[in-house]
Amino acid sequence: MTVTKDGGPVDLLYLKSFLEVARCQSFTKAAENLGYVQSSVTAQIQKLENEYGVMLFERYGRSMRLTSAGEQLRDTFEQIVNMYEDSKRLISRQVKGHLEIGTIESLMAFFLPPLFHRFLQSFPQINLQVNPLIHANIFQLVKTGELDLGIILDRPVEDEDIEAIPIRREPLVLVAEPGHRLCLADRVGFAELDGQSLIVTEQGCTYRAAFQRLLGEHGVTYHIHHEFGSLEAIKQCVAYGLGIALVPRIAVARELEDKRLVALPFTHSDITFYTQIVHHRKKWLNQAVRHMIKLLTDAGTGGEQAYNEKSRSTKS
Amino acid sequence: MTVTKDGGPVDLLYLKSFLEVARCQSFTKAAENLGYVQSSVTAQIQKLENEYGVMLFERYGRSMRLTSAGEQLRDTFEQIVNMYEDSKRLISRQVKGHLEIGTIESLMAFFLPPLFHRFLQSFPQINLQVNPLIHANIFQLVKTGELDLGIILDRPVEDEDIEAIPIRREPLVLVAEPGHRLCLADRVGFAELDGQSLIVTEQGCTYRAAFQRLLGEHGVTYHIHHEFGSLEAIKQCVAYGLGIALVPRIAVARELEDKRLVALPFTHSDITFYTQIVHHRKKWLNQAVRHMIKLLTDAGTGGEQAYNEKSRSTKS
DNA sequence: GCGTTTCCATCATTTATTTCGATTACAGTC
DNA sequence: GACTGTAATCGAAATAAATGATGGAAACGC
Structure with missing residues (x-):
């Protein structure tokens, strides 16, 4: 027995696009929401329209509405998309x-x-x-x-x-203990860092390397007091006043909130x-x-x- | 609001292919039925498998069977495909x-x-x-x-x-009235056609042109007795013994069955x-x-x- | 009225995917 | 052990998709 394929290729994602266009009443908005450019969505809807041999949307100047055919298909598509996505969830829960x-x-x-x-x-x-x-x-x-x-x-x-x-984007902050003298400055530049004790992460850490390179370029002399693989250790050492450290803000968010550490107002434009x-x-x-x-x-x-x-x- | 598209493209035809493979228990047979080559079906199924992150078929040496995931998906896919095709029928019935x-x-x-x-x-x-x-x-x-x-x-x-x-392929037959003398021959070649009366279709008919060209190439002399735009007229004239005619077999199938006309055993290899x-x-x-x-x-x-x-x- | 904006369609180009055909790999058969 | 039927793999060609840019038509502002 022959199973004929009477129809061109229709991607399941087209159905989603259709639904989104119907919901937004707009190709442009739908495209944004779906992460396409507008012309792609247009093309997808046109594919659907050609596949069914009908217009799916009546385009007026600014507004648009579903044609009767589009109206009829909307429910079906919704069901299809739901069934498909449910099936994906069902299976993914079992994936080993x-x-x-x-x-x-x-x-x-x-x-x-x-x-x-x-x-x-x-x-x-x-x-x-x-x-x-x-x-x-x-x-x-x-x-x-x-x-x-x-x-x-x-x-x-x-x-x-x-x-x-x-x-x-991950902001990096220069942290110190609350009693550190640099905390009083309302602006910390490279000059102020001169002679400071630094506590740094291990070799090979990208932001450590970038920081050191910057310090070098600005002629800052510094003293690496400790070099750790552990962020926790770094934070502890900073808190105990052994030096200052450059770390991702997210890593010290809690300590900054607790005031156990202070972010110095360090202004460096180059490190993003x-x-x-x-x-x-x-x-x-x-x-x-x-x-x-x-x-x-x-x-x-x-x-x-x-x-x-x-x-x-x-x-x- | 953003509608995220979490998943790669999946064509509805893949689902049909999946169902056909499941039904046939064979990639090769499914491919034949679907009008693909085997490797395409393999690729389609692999796409589905990757999309779901699961094997859909267990491949043994010769035989195969659905995995449990495949089993679970089969019904869903069947429903989806049916809904989709029903919707196409529904719409196509309304297409103007x-x-x-x-x-x-x-x-x-x-x-x-x-x-x-x-x-x-x-x-x-x-x-x-x-x-x-x-x-x-x-x-x-x-x-x-x-x-x-x-x-x-x-x-x-x-x-x-x-x-x-x-x-x-459309076989062309040379027809004559049942009493025609060439009917007695067990083989009619170009030689036997020499001097015959032909009844032909209008100018511009491709098989008429090809036939005449062939006759010319074989040096057959013939006499165009009538030239009609109407097949019915040609058949009538042949039946009344006014000449013989070359026509598509399908056009005289009924008359041949009724024995109102006879197909001459004309052997020409070149005209297909x-x-x-x-x-x-x-x-x-x-x-x-x-x-x-x-x-x-x-x-x-x-x-x-x-x-x-x-x-x-x-x-x- | 006239420019401006907004939105969809179309086009050309690049990019990705699909399909095919040939080949390889593998298991069951003779 | 060669042979057959079947699925996977690979490269090349064909096909389709997404994009960015352009054009046109309706609504909007002034």
Whole structure:
């Protein structure tokens, strides 16, 4: 028996686009909401219209409304899309597998845990392995494919093999103990840092390196008092007045609130770091990985928009 | 509000492919039934599998079976596909519009009527206009876009602007009245035709032209006794013994059965004609037109396979 | 009335995906 | 152990999609 395919290709996403256009009464708004440009949505609707051989929307000058055919299809499409998405949820809850992520301590301790928690609600059966690593290793392991995903803190990354998705801008702050003399200054520049004791993260940390480079360029003499792999240790040492440290704000948010540490009004224009997801361009992203990326990007865009990019939700 | 699209593109046709594979328990058979090559179906299923993050089929050496996830999805997919196709039927029944076809008398009289009837059951509101034309005009009008579709009888067509879809091989037969002396021969070659009276179709008919050319090449002298635009007239004249005629078998199927005419055992290897749909390559084919093409090709492949091509059901 | 804005359609270009065909890999059969 | 039928893989060609830019038509402001 022959099963004929009487019709051209119709993507399930077109149905979603259709529904969104119907809801917004606007191609442009729908496109924005869906993360397309307007002409793409137009094209998708046209595909649907041609597939059905009918106009789906009556276009008046400014406003628009569904044609009767469009009206009839709306419910059907809604049902189809719902069934499809329900089925995805149903299956994803049962998905087993590995997802191996590498990230730096700063993020692992403060930004990621709630997201991982949410992820595991959708994919409870996934064996999620999160490795605390230093920057260079993350990059390397993603490149060789040993990690599915890396989450790093760095300046914008350009690499042949690696796709980097900026999640959010990560402000770095210079912290000191509340009694530190620099706390009294209403502005801390490089001059004021001269001769200070620094407490820094381990070698290979991108923001440490950038900071030291800057200090060097400005001729600041400084003294590295301690070098730790542990953020907790750094914070403790700063709190005990052993020196000052440059850390991601998110890592000291609580301490700043508690007034156990103070952010110095340090003005440096050049260091902007971004939390970024990195993955190998050629490696296939399955549903679970894509879901993780989506969680991360959504969590990020709650804050500042990641560099200037219109961060498309998921796009391998 | 932002509607996130969490998932890659999934074509509705993939779901059909999935169902067919599940039904056939075989990628290869499913591919044949669907009009794909095997590797395409494999790729489609892999896409689905990646989208859901699960294997859908357990592949054993020879046999295969659905995984539990596949089993769960089967019903959902079936429902989705049914809803989708029902919606297409629902809408197509309401589609209004024109569909203008040009064809030659031989086909219009014997092959097409039942197909047009079926077409109008699906698209009762379409204004279907069928114009009886001669070959050259059909070609010309399709080329200029004045006809949506042409249905012709010709040898394989190659043209820059025109896409020709072979429907079926159309045998031509040389008919005579039952009492004709050539009926007694067990083989009629060009030699036997020498001096015969021919009754032919109008100028511009492709098979008439081909036949005359052949006769000329073989040095056959003949006498054109009548030249008609009407097949009915030709058949009548042949029946009354005014001469013999070369016509498409389908045009005289009934008369041959009734023994009112006789097919001479004429052996000519060179003339193979095909019933073909022609349409302009660049012209958009809406649902109604595609449906018509599908009806025609399906009707055709009931007979002999059209030239050597694996005639894909619809492919603009 | 006339420019301006807003919104959709269209176009060309780039980019990605799909399809095919050929080949490889593998298991069951003879 | 060669053979057959079946699925996966790979490269190339065909096809489709997304984008950014352009054009046109209706509503809006003045």
